[in-house]
Amino acid sequence: MKYPFKVYQTESEGHIFWVAKSSSLKGCVGQGDLMSEAIAELEENEEAWLETAKETGIPIPKILVEREETYSGK
Secondary structure, eight states: OOSSSEEEEEEETTTTEEEESSSTTTEEEESSSHHHHHHHHHHHHHHHHHHHHHTOOOOOOOOOOOOOOOOOOO
């Protein structure tokens, strides 16, 4: 996965499931009965979202690189 995302559990009509939602790609989500299923689906959907964006000229957000914390040894 290239972009940050959030994962949460929700319920609809008595069915509890997981949702993984991209923080950067509008409308890009995945869902499943297990958290891992939601994340895997989001990963597939992220690739499709990026491919479609390239084909249709939708601006692609820059990938934000998290700053790595370094341990000084002190």
